[in-house]
Amino acid sequence: MSFTEEVSSTKFSLMRALLENHDFFHEFYDAFFKSSPTIPEMFANTDFRKQKELIRQGIELMILFAEGNVVARERLLQIAVIHKRFRLTREMYDLWRVALLQVLAKNDPEFSAEQQTAWNTVLSQGIEFFLEHST
Numbered sequence: 001m002s003f004t005e006e007v008s009s010t011k012f013s014l015m016r017a018l019l020e021n022h023d024f025f026h027e028f029y030d031a032f033f034k035s036s037p038t039i040p041e042m043f044a045n046t047d048f049r050k051q052k053e054l055i056r057q058g059i060e061l062m063i064l065f066a067e068g069n070v071v072a073r074e075r076l077l078q079i080a081v082i083h084k085r086f087r088l089t090r091e092m093y094d095l096w097r098v099a100l101l102q103v104l105a106k107n108d109p110e111f112s113a114e115q116q117t118a119w120n121t122v123l124s125q126g127i128e129f130f131l132e133h134s135t
């Protein structure tokens, strides 16, 4: 897949997974929380009804950011800056990425090794951007 095809394939993959599982983001936070004992306590006061919507938008922004969308970059920058106070490490972003890939693989009926590579391309761009602006 070319870079453009990779990025656009993640939009369809996300759409398929969300159609398949209406509680996709519940499953995502479940997987993410299991990946480290320090993570759940960071979300002790989180309203998950709102957070599940915000994280969906966050992932969509990462896809648009990878496409070079300037508005998405600005919005992602604001979100990255919000993350400064959490003092996140590369390892924590990696756990986030792995948890997301795990629930995508489970819920996207057309998930494949190629699809995973495409997701990694998109997510690494977003994560590098977060690391630049949130640390």
Ligand code: HEM
Pocket (backbone or CB within 6 Å): 039, 042, 043, 045, 046, 047, 051, 054, 055, 057, 058, 059, 062, 079, 082, 083, 086, 088, 092, 093, 096, 126, 127, 130
């Ligand atoms: C690059 C991947 C990530 C994206 C796209 C992302 C996205 C978001 C978004 C959109 C919000 C809501 C911001 C708002 O209130 O406007 C948020 C909040 C938050 N994120 Fe992330 N996040 C990422 C990685 C992480 C990681 C790795 C951690 C922790 C290990 C984390 C911890 C949090 C916490 C604690 C909140 C606040 C929840 C609250 O308001 O109670 N995030 N994130």
